[in-house]
Amino acid sequence: xxxxxxxxxxxxxxxxxxxPTPQPRRDTPLEFTTRPFISLSRKTHPxxxxxxxxxxxxxGHLREAIAVLDYVGQNGLKVRPNTYANLVESCITxxxxxxxRKVHAMVDLVESLPLFVETKxxxxxxxxxxxxxxxxxxxxxxxxxxxxxxxxIGAYSREKRWTEVVDMFHLMVExxxxxDGFLFPKILQACGNAGDIRTGMLIHTIVIKSGxxxxxxxxxxxxxxxxxxxxxxxxxxxxxxxxxxxxxxxNSLISGYCxxxxxxxxxxxxxxxxxxxxxxxxxxxxxLIASYSQMGKYDVAMExxxxxxxxxxxxxVFTWTSLISGFGQNNRWSQALDLFRExxxxxxxxxxxxxxxxxxxxxxxxxxxxGKEVHSVAxxxxxxxxxxxGNSLIDMYSKCEELEAAQWVFDVIKDKDVYSxxxxxxxxxxxxxxxxxxxxxxxMQESDVQPNVITWNxxxxxxxxxxxxxxxxxxxxxxxxxxxxxxxxxxxxxxxxGFAQNGQKDRALGIFRQMQSLHVSLNSVTVLSVLxxxxxxxxINKVKEIHSCVVRRxxxxxxxVSNSLIDTYAKSGKIEYSRRLFDRITxxxxxxxxxxxxxxxxxxxxxxxxxxxxxxxxxxxxxxxGTFVGILNAYGLAGLVEEGKRVFSTITxxxxxVPALEHYVAMVELYGRAGRLGxxxxxxxxxxxxxxxxxxLALLSACRIHKSITLxxxxxxxxxxxxxxxxxxxxxxxxxxxxxxxxxxxxxLSRLEKDTLARKSQGESWIIRENKVYRFxxxxxxxxxxxxxxxxxxxxxxxxxxxxxxxxxxxxxEKEETGQIHSEKLAIAFALAGEYHTPQTIRxxxxxxxxxxxHKTAKYVTxxxxxxxxxxxxxxxxxxxxxxxxxGDYW
Ligand SMILES: [Zn+2]
Ligand SMILES: [Zn+2]
Numbered sequence: 001x002x003x004x005x006x007x008x009x010x011x012x013x014x015x016x017x018x019x020p021t022p023q024p025r026r027d028t029p030l031e032f033t034t035r036p037f038i039s040l041s042r043k044t045h046p047x048x049x050x051x052x053x054x055x056x057x058x059x060g061h062l063r064e065a066i067a068v069l070d071y072v073g074q075n076g077l078k079v080r081p082n083t084y085a086n087l088v089e090s091c092i093t094x095x096x097x098x099x100x101r102k103v104h105a106m107v108d109l110v111e112s113l114p115l116f117v118e119t120k121x122x123x124x125x126x127x128x129x130x131x132x133x134x135x136x137x138x139x140x141x142x143x144x145x146x147x148x149x150x151x152x153i154g155a156y157s158r159e160k161r162w163t164e165v166v167d168m169f170h171l172m173v174e175x176x177x178x179x180d181g182f183l184f185p186k187i188l189q190a191c192g193n194a195g196d197i198r199t200g201m202l203i204h205t206i207v208i209k210s211g212x213x214x215x216x217x218x219x220x221x222x223x224x225x226x227x228x229x230x231x232x233x234x235x236x237x238x239x240x241x242x243x244x245x246x247x248x249x250x251n252s253l254i255s256g257y258c259x260x261x262x263x264x265x266x267x268x269x270x271x272x273x274x275x276x277x278x279x280x281x282x283x284x285x286x287x288l289i290a291s292y293s294q295m296g297k298y299d300v301a302m303e304x305x306x307x308x309x310x311x312x313x314x315x316x317v318f319t320w321t322s323l324i325s326g327f328g329q330n331n332r333w334s335q336a337l338d339l340f341r342e343x344x345x346x347x348x349x350x351x352x353x354x355x356x357x358x359x360x361x362x363x364x365x366x367x368x369x370x371g372k373e374v375h376s377v378a379x380x381x382x383x384x385x386x387x388x389x390g391n392s393l394i395d396m397y398s399k400c401e402e403l404e405a406a407q408w409v410f411d412v413i414k415d416k417d418v419y420s421x422x423x424x425x426x427x428x429x430x431x432x433x434x435x436x437x438x439x440x441x442x443x444m445q446e447s448d449v450q451p452n453v454i455t456w457n458x459x460x461x462x463x464x465x466x467x468x469x470x471x472x473x474x475x476x477x478x479x480x481x482x483x484x485x486x487x488x489x490x491x492x493x494x495x496x497x498g499f500a501q502n503g504q505k506d507r508a509l510g511i512f513r514q515m516q517s518l519h520v521s522l523n524s525v526t527v528l529s530v531l532x533x534x535x536x537x538x539x540i541n542k543v544k545e546i547h548s549c550v551v552r553r554x555x556x557x558x559x560x561v562s563n564s565l566i567d568t569y570a571k572s573g574k575i576e577y578s579r580r581l582f583d584r585i586t587x588x589x590x591x592x593x594x595x596x597x598x599x600x601x602x603x604x605x606x607x608x609x610x611x612x613x614x615x616x617x618x619x620x621x622x623x624x625x626g627t628f629v630g631i632l633n634a635y636g637l638a639g640l641v642e643e644g645k646r647v648f649s650t651i652t653x654x655x656x657x658v659p660a661l662e663h664y665v666a667m668v669e670l671y672g673r674a675g676r677l678g679x680x681x682x683x684x685x686x687x688x689x690x691x692x693x694x695x696x697l698a699l700l701s702a703c704r705i706h707k708s709i710t711l712x713x714x715x716x717x718x719x720x721x722x723x724x725x726x727x728x729x730x731x732x733x734x735x736x737x738x739x740x741x742x743x744x745x746x747x748x749l750s751r752l753e754k755d756t757l758a759r760k761s762q763g764e765s766w767i768i769r770e771n772k773v774y775r776f777x778x779x780x781x782x783x784x785x786x787x788x789x790x791x792x793x794x795x796x797x798x799x800x801x802x803x804x805x806x807x808x809x810x811x812x813x814e815k816e817e818t819g820q821i822h823s824e825k826l827a828i829a830f831a832l833a834g835e836y837h838t839p840q841t842i843r844x845x846x847x848x849x850x851x852x853x854x855h856k857t858a859k860y861v862t863x864x865x866x867x868x869x870x871x872x873x874x875x876x877x878x879x880x881x882x883x884x885x886x887x888g889d890y891w
Contacts, residue, residue: 050083062090066102069109078111088120097128104137115141119148126155144175150183157186165190166199178206181215188221192228200225201234220248227256247281254284258291263300266291280308286318293326298335301326317351325357333361337370350377352386359389363396371396375409384412391419398427418452425455429462434471437462456483457490464498469507472498489523497529505533509542522549524558531564535571537843537870537877538768543572556584563591570599573843573870573877590624597630602877604886606637625657632666636673637888644670665694672702673890677711693722700729701875705890765823765846767831769839774830776823788826791833792857799860822854824871828861838865846873849891859883 049072056065065087072079084107091100104124110117118141125134138144138152149172156164169179169187179187184203191200204222212218219242226235239245239253250273257266270288273280285308292301301323305315320343327336340358343350350358355378362371375393383389390413397406410416410424421444428437441459444451456479463472476495479485492515499508512530515522527550534542547565555561562585569577582588582596593616600609613631616623623631628651635644648667651657664687671680680699684691696718703712719729763778776782824846831842850858850873858869863883871878879886 047080049077050080053079053083054086057086057090060090060093062087062094062099065090066099066106069103069106073106073109077109079109081110081112081114081117084110085117085120088117088124092124092127095128097125097130097133100124100128100130101133104133115143115145115148119145119151122148122155123151126151126158131155131159131161144172144177146177146180146183149177149179153183153186157190160193162190162194163196166194166196169199169203178210181212181218184212184218185221188218188225192221192225195229197225197229197231200229204238216244216246216249220246220252223249224252227252228259230256230260232256232260232262245276245278247278247284250278251281251284251287255287258287261291261295263291263295263297280313282313282316282319285313286316286322289319290322290326293323294329296326296330298323298327298330298332315348317348317354320348321351321354321357324354324361328357328361328364331364333365336361337365337367340374344377349381350383352383352389355381355383355386355389356392359392359396363392363399366400368400368402371400385414387413387415387417387420391417391423394420394423394427398423398430401431403427403431403433416447416449418449418455421447421449421451422455422458426458426462429458429465432466434463434466434468438471451483451485453479453485453488453491456485457488457494460491461494461498464494464502467502469498469502469504487520489521489526492520493523493525493529496526500529500533508533512546516549522553524555524561527555527561528564531568535568536845537571537573537872538766538773538845540572540574540843541768541771543568543574556581559585559587559589559592563589563595566592566595566599570595570602571872571877573603573841573872573879575599575603575605590621590627593621594624594626594630597627597634601630601633601637603879604637604877604888606634609634610638623655625660625663628655628657628659629662629666632663632670636666636670639674641670641674641676661689661692661694664689664691665698668695668698668702672698672705673888675702675706677702677706677708681711681714691718693719697729701891763823763846763848765827765844767827767842767844769831774827776826776830778820778823778826780820782826784830785826788829788833789821791829792821792825795829795857795861795864798864799857802860822851824850824854824873825857828858828869832861832865832867838867840867842867842869844869844871846871849873849875850878855885855889855891859885 049068053065053068053072056062056068069079069087084103087103091103104121107113107117107121118137121137122134125131125137134152134155138148141148149168153165153168153172156162156168165187169190172179184207188200188203191197191203200222203225206212207218207222219238223235223238223242226232226238235253235256239249242249250269254266254269254273257263257269266288270280270284273284285304289301289304289308292298292304305319305323308315308319320339324336324339324343327333327339337358340350340354340361343354355374358374359371359378362368362374371393378384378386378389378393390409393409394406397403397409406424406427410420413420421440425437425440425444428434428440437459441451441455444455456475459475460472460479463469463475472495476487476491479491480487492511495511496508496515499505499511508530512526515526527546530546531543533539534546543565550556550561550565556565562581566578566581569575569581578596578599582592585592593612597609597612597616600606600612609630613623613627613634616627628647631647632644635641635647644667648659648663651659651663664683667683668680671677671683677699680702684695684699687695696715700712700715700719703709703715716729765776767774767776782788824844827844828842831839850871855878858871858878858880860883861867862869862880869878869880871880873891875891876887878891
């Protein structure tokens with residue numbers, strides 16, 4: 001007789017239990033003996049192994065059961081399907097993938113393997129977290145029934161792998177298996193979440209054909225698919241055809257309308273629901289409140305909340321959270337925080353999202369103390385394990401410049417994700433600690449979390465922001481090679497924006513060029529970063545080039561981009577392009593209007609600016625601060641002092657806007673242009689704000705034009721207190737004195753140091769000719785100096801003959817008599833001397849304020865040569881045409 005010896009660690013009862021019915025598990029541990037054996041004979045005990053295996057499984061001794069199964073196999077025996085299923089069930093309970101695989105490896109020991117056992121294996125792998133293994137078993141099966149498909153689809157559905165669920169549905173129908181009333185809702189849910197409306201519609205047809213439409217559960221899910229995918233007409237038709245409507249039915253349709261932003265219809269349904277006798281559930285209220293608050297309609301949202309309370313429905317954490325985050329998303333941070341406090345007072349426990357929203361509100365307000373309060377609530381609620389909460393705290397503390405606290409939170413987060421690292425690194429950069437940030441970046445690379453493209457971009461823009469462009473470029477170059485991270489558009493944008501902000505316009509443009517030559521796709525941020533670098537008269541071709549990229553990429557529809565283009569074209573001297581673009585924009589915002597009005601002011605076109613303002617009012621748009629600056633400037637240019645004064649008074653009285661310094665500057669210019677200096681001074685004296693540098697500079701400019709020495713001294717003395725642009729002020733003033741005969745020492749120059757005076761600003765001008773930029777300085781070393789000089793001398797003589805000529809020269813530069821020829825004159829000469837064809841338009845950029853002499857020369861040149869000259873200096877744009885300048889000879 002052949003004996004089978006099965007080793008067993010636990011002591012066995014003499015008689016095995018007769019049936020494999022599950023036994024309650026014993027709490028007392030079994031005693032172990034050294035080596036107990038049981039003897040099995042194939043002939044006499046054919047089911048001994050089954051009984052023993054069931055016994056072990058029911059007591060939770062899975063590992064021993066597996067050992068027994070192994071012996072069974074080694075001795076050529078088989079087990080019953082039910083016994084094996086019991087083992088599989090134990091694997092699920094144990095949740096060990098390793099044991100699952102061991103049991104699976106011995107599947108051949110099952111007598112005539114039935115379908116249900118294989119299906120159970122699919123379920124086992126799915127539940128133990130290996131969908132791949134589950135799918136392998138599934139694919140290897142010769143036959144599959146509804147349960148097999150249900151197991152596999154259920155597994156994908158639990159993992160939220162919606163597209164796979166839908167794919168499986170198509171496969172199963174191909175195999176001729178039809179889902180039942182339980183499986184259909186799961187597939188439909190997947191269709192809704194994957195946005196697969198076509199499959200949803202197909203299922204709807206099947207449901208109708210199979211007569212399953214009487215099943216409320218199925219029909220409700222079909223409705224939910226239509227609503228989720230935004231197919232509201234289909235949803236509505238189905239809804240209207242449904243005889244039985246429960247809360248779920250109503251909720252689906254209401255959510256659908258909310259999702260599409262059709263709040264009126266949603267609200268109408270909400271009313272209808274109640275009229276038809278269905279009580280709104282908490283979900284109904286929450287959906288409506290969340291939608292209204294996200295749209296910024298807080299009044300309605302808050303009203304709904306009090307209504308729900310009056311109907312005996314208690315707002316839950318989701319109700320409160322949707323309101324709080326809604327306020328936050330619409331920049332109403334204080335209200336968000338008030339609501340948060342109220343929520344705590346009524347005893348609702350916040351969740352991670354609530355806390356995150358409240359902390360973000362504190363961060364935006366830089367309200368450190370309130371942030372600390374929310375932090376302590378988070379600790380009390382045990383939410384510090386929530387990585388989102390931790391990340392928002394890091395962000396809040398770094399925005400409030402509390403880096404130690406930020407670092408503390410960072411250290412406490414157990415499962416730091418890449419956002420935690422990125423926020424912390426960014427925090428150090430914002431506070432200027434580049435070294436710390438870099439150190440953290442290195443530590444991160446040693447950690448479980450690897451830097452992603454955002455991390456690299458944070459590093460690049462962090463170094464840029466702190467003026468270390470070498471490091472930024474170095475990282476930019478290294479990220480692909482060393483970091484194995486592919487650069488994205490944002491990486492390039494970081495460099496462009498950085499260079500533009502550091503005033504290195506050419507480098508910003510260079511990076512942009514490189515980006516284009518490598519065919520890196522650009523986005524609206526790229527355009528918004530690079531455009532300010534071309535907002536000057538000599539970069540018009542670049543602006544056009546960028547504009548064509550914008551059109552190619554279909555970015556003109558981004559309003560911020562179009563607004564920026566309007567501004568850039570105006571500054572590049574192409575106001576007509578600005579207007580064309582302006583007229584094309586269908587949904588203009590206040591910035592669109594302000595940019596266009598500002599463009600007209602820059603070009604001295606006060607009439608067009610005022611017309612546009614009227615048009616804007618006709619459209620019912622409310623002017624804002626920026627609009628008023630433009631309008632006051634327009635009245636100044638037009639010389640309409642009384643009109644300007646009237647508008648200024650309406651800013652506060654009608655529009656309830658507190659005027660800012662820029663409005664006061666515009667008013668001083670308004671008086672100044674009209675020569676009403678006494679009123680200007682009176683106006684400054686009555687200002688509720690402390691007059692700043694720009695106010696006194698505006699007055700000094702007015703005094704210079706209108707030859708008022710006493711007031712010029714007053715303005716200059718105040719200006720010198722600011723230690724800004726000291727040299728040019730001194731220059732302006734000394735020349736005023738030189739002209740009008742007041743001794744220079746009348747001014748208390750105590751704050752002026754000699755070396756400050758020695759640092760003269762050098763006049764520089766740039767001109768573009770045949771796509772090449774030429775730079776001129778006020779110096780004899782200029783190429784072709786003699787040639788240009790003789791051309792200028794000739795012009796000068798003609799000019800003298802043309803009109804009486806007083807040598808007024810009270811400007812930021814040295815007089816031409818003492819120095820050399822001013823750079824803008826050399827540029828003009830360069831553009832005109834020796835040209836067979838006089839260019840139609842000359843575009844010059846100058847770094848300091850133009851002098852009256854050059855101004856006069858430019859005016860004369862346009863009259864005598866018939867060309868136009870655009871010249872932007874540090875004060876404004878001069879557009880010379882037919883002997884007249886757009887600045888109205890006031891600059
Ligand atoms: Zn000059
Ligand atoms: Zn001018």
